[in-house]
Amino acid sequence: MPELLHHIIDRSADRHPGKPAFVYGTDAVSYGDLVERANGLAHALVDDGSEPGDRIGLLMPKSLDSAIALFAALKAGGIAVPLDPQSPADRLAGIIADAGIGRIVVRPEQQRLIESLVGRIDSTIEMVVGLNELSTESVRSIDWQSLPTCDRTPDVGLADSDPAYLLYTSGSTGEPKGILHSHRSGLAYARLSARMYSVGPADRLGNFAPLHFDQSTFEFYTGPLCGATTVLIPQALGFATASLGELIESEKLTFWYSVPSVLIQLVLNDALVGRDLSRLRWILFGGEPFPPQHLNRLMRLLPHARFSNVYGPTETNQCTCHNIDGHAEVDKPLPIGRVWEDTEALVVDTDDQPVSEGETGELLIRSVTMMLGYWQRPDLDELATYWRKCDDQPAERFYRTGDIVRLLCDGKMEFVGRRDRQVKIRGHRVELDEVEAVLNSHVDVAEAVAVTLLDDRENITIDAAVVVRRGRELTEKQVAAHAAKRLPTYARPRRIVFMDEFPRTRTDKVDRKALSDRLA
Numbered sequence: 001m002p003e004l005l006h007h008i009i010d011r012s013a014d015r016h017p018g019k020p021a022f023v024y025g026t027d028a029v030s031y032g033d034l035v036e037r038a039n040g041l042a043h044a045l046v047d048d049g050s051e052p053g054d055r056i057g058l059l060m061p062k063s064l065d066s067a068i069a070l071f072a073a074l075k076a077g078g079i080a081v082p083l084d085p086q087s088p089a090d091r092l093a094g095i096i097a098d099a100g101i102g103r104i105v106v107r108p109e110q111q112r113l114i115e116s117l118v119g120r121i122d123s124t125i126e127m128v129v130g131l132n133e134l135s136t137e138s139v140r141s142i143d144w145q146s147l148p149t150c151d152r153t154p155d156v157g158l159a160d161s162d163p164a165y166l167l168y169t170s171g172s173t174g175e176p177k178g179i180l181h182s183h184r185s186g187l188a189y190a191r192l193s194a195r196m197y198s199v200g201p202a203d204r205l206g207n208f209a210p211l212h213f214d215q216s217t218f219e220f221y222t223g224p225l226c227g228a229t230t231v232l233i234p235q236a237l238g239f240a241t242a243s244l245g246e247l248i249e250s251e252k253l254t255f256w257y258s259v260p261s262v263l264i265q266l267v268l269n270d271a272l273v274g275r276d277l278s279r280l281r282w283i284l285f286g287g288e289p290f291p292p293q294h295l296n297r298l299m300r301l302l303p304h305a306r307f308s309n310v311y312g313p314t315e316t317n318q319c320t321c322h323n324i325d326g327h328a329e330v331d332k333p334l335p336i337g338r339v340w341e342d343t344e345a346l347v348v349d350t351d352d353q354p355v356s357e358g359e360t361g362e363l364l365i366r367s368v369t370m371m372l373g374y375w376q377r378p379d380l381d382e383l384a385t386y387w388r389k390c391d392d393q394p395a396e397r398f399y400r401t402g403d404i405v406r407l408l409c410d411g412k413m414e415f416v417g418r419r420d421r422q423v424k425i426r427g428h429r430v431e432l433d434e435v436e437a438v439l440n441s442h443v444d445v446a447e448a449v450a451v452t453l454l455d456d457r458e459n460i461t462i463d464a465a466v467v468v469r470r471g472r473e474l475t476e477k478q479v480a481a482h483a484a485k486r487l488p489t490y491a492r493p494r495r496i497v498f499m500d501e502f503p504r505t506r507t508d509k510v511d512r513k514a515l516s517d518r519l520a
Helices: 008-015 033-048 065-076 089-099 108-118 183-197 215-227 241-250 260-268 292-301 378-381 432-440 478-486 510-518
Strands: 022-024 025-028 055-059 079-083 101-108 125-127 140-142 163-169 175-183 202-207 227-234 254-260 282-286 305-311 318-322 343-348 360-367 385-390 394-406 413-418 420-425 428-431 445-453 459-470 495-498
Touching: 008 033, 008 079, 008 215, 022 033, 022 065, 022 343, 025 033, 025 065, 033 125, 055 065, 055 089, 055 108, 065 079, 065 101, 065 227, 079 089, 089 108, 089 175, 101 108, 125 260, 140 394, 163 183, 175 183, 183 215, 202 215, 215 227, 215 254, 241 260, 260 282, 260 292, 292 305, 343 385, 378 385, 378 478, 420 459, 428 432, 432 445, 432 478, 445 510, 459 510, 478 495
Parallel strands: 022 227, 055 079, 055 101, 079 163, 101 125, 125 140, 202 227, 202 254, 254 282, 282 305, 459 495
Antiparallel strands: 022 025, 163 175, 305 318, 343 360, 360 394, 385 394, 394 413, 420 428, 445 459
């Protein structure tokens, strides 16, 4: 029998049936109950007609039900597609249509949103789990209370090379793109991260990232693999630093994994001062740079903990890390480190030739944690793939990350920048081209440009400049409302500035550097 991603909870249930697998507020679900409830939901999906490879949407806020739904989708042989319930309805509808989601799992508080989505002409949804009834008779529904429990997984027949989950990220064309991972790649990540950070049954992992964000794979896959307990941090806390500091202490967390901006806010607001955080032994962070002055202050607050700068695009899961041993002052930006086990890196120039020590080039990754490919986008697969030919051996596949790195003398790498216009906002990938495409789609906009700036706390922000069509009138509020219909919160411009014209280069292209200087 192949090893599949959902087997991790079955094995942990055999070893620790009564141990909390996931905790949310004052509620918890044990490994034994998690397996039985996930099996019951999986059987309900299969009985409704779900077949291996069908996409199952998970449109849920943080809750114990989100963990049950994730493993149920996998046990049913489906491809789990986590969806952001805070995304604009138009964006959600586009993803549902693109993925061809026929069955979707929700919480009761999503009633109005799901009614809006299934009411659309192009909706593919046939069944909704989590609601008692819907206003349309064309879509079947079943509420959580009616779901059975079961001690066995449906027999659907899967291989570890089969797809397991599909994550959507920003796309340069203005439409999100799906990244498809297999049971094999998800399990490989869980095993590698468990070994790297010595995760065990006694650990308690703080899950800050939402399920649709790839950082959550550490808590949803690595934690259950090791029989650890994952504490789901309510999305409502967000950047409520006092509450976050209190939660880290009260839940006796041993692991914290988030983007640096969350940790920076905890430091700047003294949310960790005076708390007993002696159990917290690993701080993982990634997705954006961590300014040394803030990192140094955090390390002084947590002298007993270890710190790790984690790197890896959604396409590869994590693939490199830089672990900080000791607590010497950090006086320059951290490297992204070296690749870990079962992973190979190439740093190449524009002709795909390896660069020398001290030089910069694009980072290419070959790893057991790598995606199957982009969902229904063979054109993107081709652009993102480098094949290394080997004598008398099959060619080896590398993923072109688009990240420019410098090869250091000790084999480590430091991040330099991007080959394209992709940026990270609080760890979320955002294509500035997508932001511009949405702004330019407004009927009264002649031209729009999006740039990144730093705010007074050194956070990267998106700002936009707009030229209005001649004879038209437009306000910042109107443009912002238009953007809110298509872009998730983190991708929306912080401010929108109107200009009569943009600065231009000699070739009549927008001079983005000059524009950024004007907006700063």
